[in-house]
Amino acid sequence: MIDTLLFDLDGTLLPLDMEEFTLKYFKELCIKFSSIFEPKKLQEAVWSSTKYMVNNLEKEKTNKDCFFEDFQKRVNHDLEKLFPIFDEFYNKDFVNIKDIVNKNPIVKEAVEILKSKGYDLVIATNPLFPKEAIYHRIDWAGLKTTDFKLITTYENMHFCKPNIEYYEEILSLINKKPDNAIMVGNDVQEDIVSSVLGIKTFLVEDCLIDRKSPAYKSDYRGSMDDFYSFVKKLPNL
Incomplete structure (x- = not known):
């Protein structure tokens, strides 16, 4: 039933529109991390780590675990210092995308x-x-x-x-x-x-x-x- x-x-x-959403998302993300990453470098790292997350089938790892496990290999920065910036981005800056929906x-x-x-x-x-x-x-x-x-x-x-x-x-x-x-x-x-x-x-x-x-x-x-x-x-x- x-x-x-x-x-x-x-x-x-x-x-x-997913293409428009993706462009706006990366624009806002790159602005947030502009003092740390070159935009191209950040986009490449996020795309690659997302692909790794999607393809990973290890049931003991959450998707978040998979993403940052791979992301750490691609960036020369301490994740513990990046986490608060990601958190602030998703809590505050992410809402700037709303105008496209x-x-x-x-x-x-x-x-x-x-x-x-x-x-x-x-x-x-x-x-x-x-x-x-x-x-x-x-x-x-x-x-x-x-x-x-x-x-x-x-x-x-x-x-x-x-x-x-x-x-x-x-x-x-x-x-x-x-x-x-x-x-x-x-x-x-x-x-x-x-x-x-x-x-x-x-x-x-x-x-x-x-x-x-x-x-x-x-x-x-x-x-x-x-x-x-x-x-x-x-x-x-």
């Missing part, structure tokens, strides 16, 4: 309907960022962190999308089986891959990302308006 919905965040609950009011309405019907909700965003950055984006979408049973962040997860282990870990953390859940996302390769486990999927096409390979077929697809209509038809639990 379906009783849980897993939601991607960027491009799904929060409409945005536009929340969709129907998202909040859909979430409220699902809550009223008794469904468990999860933010299943790719856990590449600390919780502060993810909590900011939940707020930008017009939602509350308390709406969700679990929010995946780089502190609490050990795998990233598109690894199937990411979805297995979510199910384990919330004590659910694949046939209890629907994954709602806009990225075919990162979100619809969850169907391999037997999770039902809804592909939101408003900010569609499809690299064509590997190819996955969603159970449902349409705009966020279509998803809203889908939510209204779901039974009460």
Whole structure:
């Protein structure tokens, strides 16, 4: 029985252009670290360490552990001195990115309907960022962190999308089986891959990302308006 919905965040609950978001993110990050790193050097290190984090499947290491393990190898600086700057960036400076996103009011309405019907909700965003950055984006979408049973962040997860282990870990953390859940996302390769486990999927096409390979077929697809209509038809639990 379906009783849980897993939601991607960027491009799904929060409409945005990922390329524009990435450019703005690195602009703000480079400004924050301008007295320590050359912009190109910082971007290369962050990209490389993010790639390492995504590909790492060591279950005893959190994504945060993986990122900074690799990052330390690429920079000639004491991490203990960098951590407070990263923390301040994600707490304060990260909000400067907000001006490139536009929340969709129907998202909040859909979430409220699902809550009223008794469904468990999860933010299943790719856990590449600390919780502060993810909590900011939940707020930008017009939602509350308390709406969700679990929010995946780089502190609490050990795998990233598109690894199937990411979805297995979510199910384990919330004590659910694949046939209890629907994954709602806009990225075919990162979100619809969850169907391999037997999770039902809804592909939101408003900010569609499809690299064509590997190819996955969603159970449902349409705009966020279509998803809203889908939510209204779901039974009460």
